Amino acid sequence: MKKISIIGCGTIGTAIGGYIEKKFKGKVGPVLLYDQDASCAQKLSSIITGSKIAKDMKDAIKNSDLIVEAASASAAGDVLKGVIDAEKDAIFMSIGGLLGQESLLDEAEQKGIKIMLPSGAVAGIDALKAAKISGITSVRLTTRKPPKALTGAPFILEKGIALDEIKEETVIFKGSASEAMKGFPKNINVSALISLAGLGPDATLVKIVVSPAYSKNTHEITVESNAGNFLMRTENVPSPDNPKTSYLASLAAMATIDGYFRNVRIGT
Ligand SMILES: NC(=O)c1ccc[n+]([C@@H]2O[C@H](COP(=O)([O-])OP(=O)(O)OC[C@H]3O[C@@H](n4cnc5c(N)ncnc54)[C@H](O)[C@@H]3O)[C@@H](O)[C@H]2O)c1
Structure with a gap:
């Protein structure tokens, strides 16, 4: 056993x-x-x-x-x-x-x-792995979260962004997965996973968008490859006993x- x-x-x-x-x-x-x-x-x-x-x-x-x-x-x-x-x-x-x-x-x-x-809070790692065999040209991740989900992140503190004053959909960050992981270390699992499965952290592009109207964490992965292009979107419900962890x-x-x-x- x-x-x-x-x-x-x-x-x-x-x-x-x-x-x-x-x-x-x-x-x-x-x-x-x-x-x-x-x-x-x-x-x-x-x-x-x-x-x-x-x-x-x-x-x-x-x-x-x-x-x-x-x-x-x-x-x-x-x-x-x-x-x-x-x-x-x-x-x-x-x-x-x-x-x-x-x-x-x-x-x-x-x-x-x-x-x-495990694929964790995202979908599409299966297609990313298969497409990699053909050659991938681009992997982009767009993460959407309520502003308070980024409270305390080094990037937010460094730039002096007042999260509670954000009233509409706002792009907070655009850069490589390596930069995203430094700026938002508590939100790194998805970027790390798709980096390891795809093109690595320097060539994986990340965009983080916040809006007080968002109630769920959403991840969109866009892949361009020699096998075709894919868009995978996951709209996550929080875990019943910990809102920070997707169910x-x-x-x-x-x-x-x-x-x-x-x-x-x-x-x-
Ligand atoms: N892969 C994904 O998609 C994904 C999604 C959510 C969370 N995570 C990660 O999974 C991990 C667990 O998440 P969670 O929501 O259960 O967190 P949690 O805070 O609810 O639980 C973590 C537990 O681990 C314990 N712990 C922390 N460091 C430890 C150490 N060095 N040795 C022994 N125990 C230790 C803590 O005391 C706590 O009880 C975190 O690292 C989180 O970032 C991954």
């Missing part, structure tokens, strides 16, 4: 834990939980039958077959190093934390370690766990 550990027991980790309990109870070994805030791991443990709390991150990695990282960008690098050393498979949600770690991803590839990056992101992690255990796979 495969053993799963969850590192980071917040919104996504808890949703995944609940899913494992519902779908894989009795089919996987005891689930191991680790969170830097012990109370979060304890709370999640109470809803997963037979689950155990790991001593630390190393313990969680060493004693499981599949590690699900749902902690933070800064934890993701440590988890990646840990799973490569221990030769364990892993699913990463904090994809921004993997940028700059491409040599470790290559090492995982060479060692036969499965590293899975689709938790669901994408669940679908990735399903895929890990399946022999018949549908979609690219």
